[in-house]
Amino acid sequence: MSLSHLIELAGGIDNIQRILVDDENYLTVSLVDEIKPTSAPSNVSLDNVNQEWQLTTPLQGDLDSHLIDDISNALSQRFSEQIKYIEVKKCPFRPTWHISPPQGLLNDPNGFVFHQGQYHLFYQWNPFACEHRDKCWAHLTSEDLINWKWLNPALAPTDWYDSHGVFSGHAVSKGEELYLFYTGNSRIGHNRKRQTTQCLATSSDGAHFKKHGPVIKQLPEGVTAHIRDPKIYFRNGVWNMLLGAQTDDLKGRLALYQSEDMLNWEYQGLLGDELGDFGYMWECPDFFELSGQHFVVLGPQGVKSNSQFDTNPHRNRIFSISEQNDSKFSFEQEWTLDYGFDFYAPQTTLTEDGRRVMVGWMGLPDDINQPTIENGWIHQLTMQRELIYQDGKLTQKPIVELEQLMSEAQAVTLGSDPIDIETKSFELTVTLDSHCTLSLMENQQYRITLAFDPDRQAIRVDRSQTISCSGDTVREVTQVGRKVKLAVYADNSSLEIFINDGEKVMSGRAFTPEDATCISLTGEKAEAVLRNIYPSIPPFSGE
Ligand code: FRU
Numbered sequence: 001m002s003l004s005h006l007i008e009l010a011g012g013i014d015n016i017q018r019i020l021v022d023d024e025n026y027l028t029v030s031l032v033d034e035i036k037p038t039s040a041p042s043n044v045s046l047d048n049v050n051q052e053w054q055l056t057t058p059l060q061g062d063l064d065s066h067l068i069d070d071i072s073n074a075l076s077q078r079f080s081e082q083i084k085y086i087e088v089k090k091c092p093f094r095p096t097w098h099i100s101p102p103q104g105l106l107n108d109p110n111g112f113v114f115h116q117g118q119y120h121l122f123y124q125w126n127p128f129a130c131e132h133r134d135k136c137w138a139h140l141t142s143e144d145l146i147n148w149k150w151l152n153p154a155l156a157p158t159d160w161y162d163s164h165g166v167f168s169g170h171a172v173s174k175g176e177e178l179y180l181f182y183t184g185n186s187r188i189g190h191n192r193k194r195q196t197t198q199c200l201a202t203s204s205d206g207a208h209f210k211k212h213g214p215v216i217k218q219l220p221e222g223v224t225a226h227i228r229d230p231k232i233y234f235r236n237g238v239w240n241m242l243l244g245a246q247t248d249d250l251k252g253r254l255a256l257y258q259s260e261d262m263l264n265w266e267y268q269g270l271l272g273d274e275l276g277d278f279g280y281m282w283e284c285p286d287f288f289e290l291s292g293q294h295f296v297v298l299g300p301q302g303v304k305s306n307s308q309f310d311t312n313p314h315r316n317r318i319f320s321i322s323e324q325n326d327s328k329f330s331f332e333q334e335w336t337l338d339y340g341f342d343f344y345a346p347q348t349t350l351t352e353d354g355r356r357v358m359v360g361w362m363g364l365p366d367d368i369n370q371p372t373i374e375n376g377w378i379h380q381l382t383m384q385r386e387l388i389y390q391d392g393k394l395t396q397k398p399i400v401e402l403e404q405l406m407s408e409a410q411a412v413t414l415g416s417d418p419i420d421i422e423t424k425s426f427e428l429t430v431t432l433d434s435h436c437t438l439s440l441m442e443n444q445q446y447r448i449t450l451a452f453d454p455d456r457q458a459i460r461v462d463r464s465q466t467i468s469c470s471g472d473t474v475r476e477v478t479q480v481g482r483k484v485k486l487a488v489y490a491d492n493s494s495l496e497i498f499i500n501d502g503e504k505v506m507s508g509r510a511f512t513p514e515d516a517t518c519i520s521l522t523g524e525k526a527e528a529v530l531r532n533i534y535p536s537i538p539p540f541s542g543e
Pocket of ligand 1: 167168169229283284344345365
């Protein structure tokens, strides 16, 4: 059956919501209409897959690319129409200086890059529901990394190779062209067979993107369809692509490809054997240099923790690496990027003045039950942090640009009587040297507590007295010293805690009522410095 007949059978292009091509043997269209089509000829099967009626037929000869393009264009037009109705859902938990989705679900930051005088930042976004499905790339630009402008989504899941999600990836600025590399995700049939391709889209105006389709279609040998999240970088005279991957025996690894022109990619092999069994899948690699040393960030999934206060199996790591001449490398020293409740899939960019700035998703893959879903949105990004490597020490600090949002500093003496600071968006800096518990975002019933134990040199953050959400309630970090210097950054429903000038960081969401604006400290009194953080320009204009 030809594609045109299939379209006719589907009730026309307007009744198609997805197009799928299974290993180039079968063509499937899924229908908008939820009512079962009356009949189908013998060479067309009719199935209800995940509440979608799908018509599938064997492919005869080449795909009619014009018709496929017609379907994709119709799907993108429909997506653009639907996006026009997006609104910023009002919610008391919405951050005022972090990026959050106007509605729907946000996850990984994507394509963070400085290009033609502007920062571009994209994120994984399901605009239509607080569910992990059918992601597009939301698109924001900024001149100062603080105030963001909202552009139309750059990439929507409207083609056969990305119809179940334009998954994560990175950007490359090359002259006037902005290259976006991403993983095309599609799921076939009742068993939702995963089909993965690595795709390219380019733009010459930084706003409108042309998809070029898959640049890598085949899976390398010994690797499952869990291979994704391309990071592209130029090194030793060639373009390199790193992908998070899973081997057939369910070990996480990185796959390396190389290219002369960013269009034709050759597989070079897997990296990371020296880490042995280190999770069943690695996601979202990043690669960069800090003070002459190269580093790789990755998100290993399923690494068991040996602490009851850190049960998160998906914790990002950063490794220093040692490179060989052919751009292959081995992993050396390991650091945990963030010890908090919610931090995953970070990306970095190089700023115009040479700083390495990281932003992450303040959420976790399995965590989709937060009180914001009642108001139609979920998750946010972290603040942007500069990564610094000096004398063998890796630290993070808030980007200096954040200063523009800070009020005058105010000295406060913290003690057991709660002080009402009348805001939940603030910076609090304090040094603690004895047993004590700091309560933040507090009212009579709710609070987040941070307990310091100098004997065990440990900090324990507890969100059990907050409005409940899924996920753990206690996180502990050890080896913080007998005296700790804290800088806490709060934004309505998030906390980012920098310990000892960013040697360790803990980030997480925590929900207390709007009037929970007090802070207090049990134990010895301490002198602290407080600054309010004013709202930035929100990255959504509702145009
Ligand atoms: C990480 C991740 C990526 C994938 C994306 C899909 O959170 O699973 O590996 O590309 O999210 O939204």
